[in-house]
Amino acid sequence: MWFRRDLRLNDNPALVRALADYDEVVPLFVVDPNLFDRSGLSRLTFMCDALNALDDSMGRALLYRYGDPVEVIPSFCDEFGIDAVVTARDFAPYGARRDRAVAERLEAAGRRLVFEGSPYAVDPGTVRKDDGTPYAVFTPFSKRWLSAGWSSPVEAPRTPNWLGAPTITCAGRPTRPDIDVVLPPFTETGAWNQWEEFRDRGIEGLDGYDDRRNDPSVAGTSRMSTALRWGLVHPRQLLLELDDSKAHQVFRSEIAWREFYGDVLFHRPDTTWQNLNRKMDAIVHDEGPVAVERFRAWCEGRTGYPIVDAGMRELLATGWMHNRVRMIVASFLVKDLHLPWQWGARHFMRHLADGDVASNSHGWQWTAGTGTDAAPYFRVFNPVAQGERWDPTGDYVRRFVPELADLATSQIHAPWSKGGGVPLGYVPPIVDHAVEREEALARYKAVTGG
DNA sequence: TTTTGAGTTGTTCGA
DNA sequence: GTCGAACAACTCAAA
Numbered sequence: 331m332w333f334r335r336d337l338r339l340n341d342n343p344a345l346v347r348a349l350a351d352y353d354e355v356v357p358l359f360v361v362d363p364n365l366f367d368r369s370g371l372s373r374l375t376f377m378c379d380a381l382n383a384l385d386d387s388m389g390r391a392l393l394y395r396y397g398d399p400v401e402v403i404p405s406f407c408d409e410f411g412i413d414a415v416v417t418a419r420d421f422a423p424y425g426a427r428r429d430r431a432v433a434e435r436l437e438a439a440g441r442r443l444v445f446e447g448s449p450y451a452v453d454p455g456t457v458r459k460d461d462g463t464p465y466a467v468f469t470p471f472s473k474r475w476l477s478a479g480w481s482s483p484v485e486a487p488r489t490p491n492w493l494g495a496p497t498i499t500c501a502g503r504p505t506r507p508d509i510d511v512v513l514p515p516f517t518e519t520g521a522w523n524q525w526e527e528f529r530d531r532g533i534e535g536l537d538g539y540d541d542r543r544n545d546p547s548v549a550g551t552s553r554m555s556t557a558l559r560w561g562l563v564h565p566r567q568l569l570l571e572l573d574d575s576k577a578h579q580v581f582r583s584e585i586a587w588r589e590f591y592g593d594v595l596f597h598r599p600d601t602t603w604q605n606l607n608r609k610m611d612a613i614v615h616d617e618g619p620v621a622v623e624r625f626r627a628w629c630e631g632r633t634g635y636p637i638v639d640a641g642m643r644e645l646l647a648t649g650w651m652h653n654r655v656r657m658i659v660a661s662f663l664v665k666d667l668h669l670p671w672q673w674g675a676r677h678f679m680r681h682l683a684d685g686d687v688a689s690n691s692h693g694w695q696w697t698a699g700t701g702t703d704a705a706p707y708f709r710v711f712n713p714v715a716q717g718e719r720w721d722p723t724g725d726y727v728r729r730f731v732p733e734l735a736d737l738a739t740s741q742i743h744a745p746w747s748k749g750g751g752v753p754l755g756y757v758p759p760i761v762d763h764a765v766e767r768e769e770a771l772a773r774y775k776a777v778t779g780g
Numbered sequence: 781t782t783t784t785g786a787g788t789t790g791t792t793c794g795a
Numbered sequence: 796g797t798c799g800a801a802c803a804a805c806t807c808a809a810a
Binding site: 467706709778 | 803
């Protein structure tokens with residue numbers, strides 16, 4: 331049983347299949363340097379927590395190997411005399427390519443790579459228009475997706491007979507990196523506790539999701555994205571919890587976005603790092619040392635725009651950022667700093683514990699106007715107005731930008747506005763939003779031929 | 781094949 | 796202070 335992004339025992343079809351088809355099963359996780367050497371501290375921390383919890387729940391039977399799975403999996407099979415490797419299908423470009431190579435190597439040795447299940451309620455590539463072609467717009471996709479019939483949950487596996495559990499020691503077991511922020515334990519049980527707390531909190535939780543999910547200063551979202559990314563929870567398990575109320579429909583729709591982007595990337599694997607709309611390749615970006623320094627300021631949360639800096643610091647400190655704030659900081663990178671969305675996407679993938687290549691790249695492409703159903707070019711987020719609208723108390727900014735903690739609410743989103751300069755330790759804005767907005771509009775207009 | 785309505789998330793300006 | 800219109804043009808999906 332090759333665990334990748336499905337670190338749970340419940341409702342895990344691949345695990346059930348492995349245990350049903352084979353008398354003895356070896357649970358394995360491969361730490362792939364292609365992925366994990368590019369991960370930041372908090373992302374790694376979540377991964378290690380999830381792995382350790384999975385290992386615990388299996389009586390410490392989980393084995394680890396470090397290296398490229400294309401090499402590691404075949405030699406592991408040699409080592410243990412393994413007939414078949416069972417795993418959940420990975421639809422993302424890197425994983426799909428990796429799995430094809432692994433399957434080839436295994437088959438050459440008379441072994442099999444067996445797929446069962448995937449991290450989606452509906453597998454990418456399944457939902458199609460009547461003419462068989464994929465959807466490129468969310469709303470019609472989601473209507474078809476709703477009627478597609480989600481995959482069914484599977485029973486918990488029989489008590490496993492883990493091959494050699496008592497005797498085989500773990501090689502290269504990941505340890506939790508040191509981090510100075512206290513994160514709750516990231517386990518399958520913990521994820522369900524978190525979900526139930528959110529679900530049962532009434533109007534301040536799931537039942538108020540439609541209203542409160544945009545406010546970064548309150549706990550109005552489920553924060554299940556990280557558990558979904560690592561497969562501590564499967565989306566169909568959450569879908570089964572929802573009714574037809576407005577709030578639940580909005581929540582369901584967010585899961586549909588996850589599935590939509592998985593589908594888009596499946597059909598267009600090149601769009602991980604390339605514009606879906608290639609006409610946008612002509613957009614002019616800033617270059618040179620000033621651009622690089624501005625990018626660094628953005629990464630580190632010292633742009634001088636409080637809502638942007640709060641978000642970027644939340645990301646570094648916790649491995650997560652509120653979705654509303656993701657849009658604001660993304661818009662700022664692309665439209666105010668005129669930098670390629672790929673720079674931001676790479677930074678997000680390094681640090682977001684919930685970073686999923688499909689949602690990440692296409693979320694960024696949405697903001698940049700290069701993706702599916704591109705936003706009108708004139709939609710440029712104003713970081714001050716967005717802050718005042720979505721963090722009206724300023725509490726979110728105060729939490730992550732302590733230099734501004736003493737500022738009055740009326741000033742918190744534009745600390746330079748009332749004269750006297752910005753508070754000690756904070757920075758003046760690195761660009762003038764009004765100027766850069768015009769600049770962005772001009773550059774987009776140049777591409778669209780206006 | 782043609783037509784028609786619609787498309788996650790915004791801002792600004794002027795009445 | 797509120798409110799509606801303007802901000803482009805295009806592509807998609809379905810009738």
